Amino acid sequence: MVRLWISAVHQFFPINVHNYSSKPKFLSTKHQLLSLLNHCSSTNHLFEIHAQILVSGLQNDSFFTTELLRVAALSPSRNLSYGCSLLFHCHFHSATMPWNFIIRGYSSSDSPQEAISLFGEMRRRGVRPNNLTFPFLLKACATLATLQEDETTMVVILSACAELGNLSLGRWVHSQVVGRGMVLNVQLGTAFVDMYAKSGDVGCARHVFNCLKQKSVWTWSAMILGLAQHGFANEAIELFTNMMSSPIVPNHVTFIGVLCACSHAGLVDKSYHYFNLMERVYGIKPMMIHYGSMVDVLGRAGQVKEAYELIMSMPVEPDPIVWRTLLSACSGRDVNGGAEVAEEARKRLLELEPKRGGNVVMVANKFAELGMWKQAADYRRTMKDRGIKKMAGESCIELGGSLRKFFSGFDSRAAPDGIYDLLDGLNLHMQLTNF
Structure with a gap:
């Protein structure tokens, strides 16, 4: 010492x-x-x-x-x-x-x-x-x-842009790369594909992807996941099919994108095919996020009992995200055991995360959907008594190179910059146009 x-x-x-x-x-x-x-x-x-x-x-x-x-x-x-x-x-x-x-x-x-x-x-x-x-x-x-002119620096900036969703800054970095004559290699190209995809500009992501002479598994995975998350499910699956015809071997992230695409498109059979293909052909053991994706696929298709059976067959203990995904898919009025599945998901979720406000709100809302107002009110009261708060819902738009965030429950009349006055004017204009 x-x-x-x-x-x-x-x-x-x-x-x-x-x-x-x-x-x-x-x-x-x-x-x-x-x-x-x-x-x-x-x-x-x-x-x-x-x-x-x-x-x-x-x-x-x-x-x-x-x-x-x-x-x-x-x-x-x-x-x-x-x-x-x-x-x-x-x-x-x-x-x-x-x-x-x-x-x-x-x-x-x-x-x-x-x-x-x-x-x-x-x-x-x-x-x-x-x-x-x-x-x-x-x-x-x-x-x-x-x-x-450091490639690593540019990649890190693009990673930050992707996390923040700051498309303008990402485009500025792209202009710097082009202006300085930097080579768009695999690492930098993948960072651009990831940034554009996560920032919502799937078209630019696809353009960069197509222009790259060399692609790694991470490049393919970023593009497949970006297409899937923005609703281009068929394009994502088609791209995955092309990838399997190439020398590139998919990894666990690739299959996250494929299963996400199946979820958005409601392709239950294909999701099972790809889920089994992952371990049987490529030797990739499913992780928690893959099981969660399958639960999401089955839940969106209304097959909540099958989703519950899949959870119970997992070789690892399910995490709160899996139970939350299952509970959100349950309507409570489902036949063939759907109500029992919802009750089990509710119990398991609150056991794992009793102090998470979003969980308690979800449970209260499920009771409200069934008209069980007393139970819904009891959970709301529990939140208040225990001082549990739910993080406000948030959305954002990019305007003039800066991000503007909007929060659920925000007092619009307190906004100092006139954004809501403009929205009110546009709303009135649309109403007048419809007459």
Whole structure:
């Protein structure tokens, strides 16, 4: 164990605490350490506070380790290499915030490429980025893009654009690639296909796909999944058929796209064919997401009992997403055991995620569909009593290069930019036109 000199830590506190006889003589250890972090003014102080956290036995407290990392990454006396060491050794697991702190710190440093490397490591470890991750990442990428024609930088920017759905920024990156005469190789081409497909411009995605001289399995998979998710089910299946005629061997992502296409097109028999083909021919063991896709296929076709039987035959324990998919497919009035399936799905879902607001709302709505108003009201009341909240539904549009978000329950009259006034005018115009 490394011993650090920590005597300077005590200088932050008043010495004559006995003068305050009417108040507690000492703050709690946690309050002391939090005060130290707020007053940290040098790297040495940062080391000393870390040592004091270890001495106090609070090294497993996620709040303090996160605060320590925040100071290491963002304070004027920051030490990013030290922050990275904390990130990789303090067992933050799947928490996104600590990663965001370090990415943000590097994006404003002299080493913005480290932010990109850290993002790659974040994805490899299965940590999900959020809406705060990508602005910092884009800042680092923009700095690098002005300094060098780096293919990796462009790919990371496109990944961020795909996650954010920012089509304008993705098109700007495309113009930069063309303007600089960069070669559209497999990696960069796949990133463009993925970005255009996820941003809703399937036509451009298909154009880039057709222009690529070389394609990897990820290129095919991105295009198939993009077509399937935007309702082009037949085109997705046709593309998969072409892929099987090529030397490229499909992977697990490819089959996610194919099963998604079958779900949108209501192709139950074909979905079973592809599901069995996956393991029998290509040796790909179905993952949870593949089983979930099959449940979705059967549920959309009204075969909820078959979907339930498939879930019960899975070699792994079904996750909440699978049960939620099944419950959403149940109407409650189905014959041949449909009502029993809905009840079982409801019970399993609430056992796995009792505090998720969306689950409770879904269950309440299912009771309301059956006219069981008392049960629906009971679940709504339970949400209120337990302080459970459901995230508001969200949609967005891109206008003038910026994303505008709309939330369910948002007070439209409070909008300052006149968007809703314009919509009201358009609505009135359409009504007058119909007369």
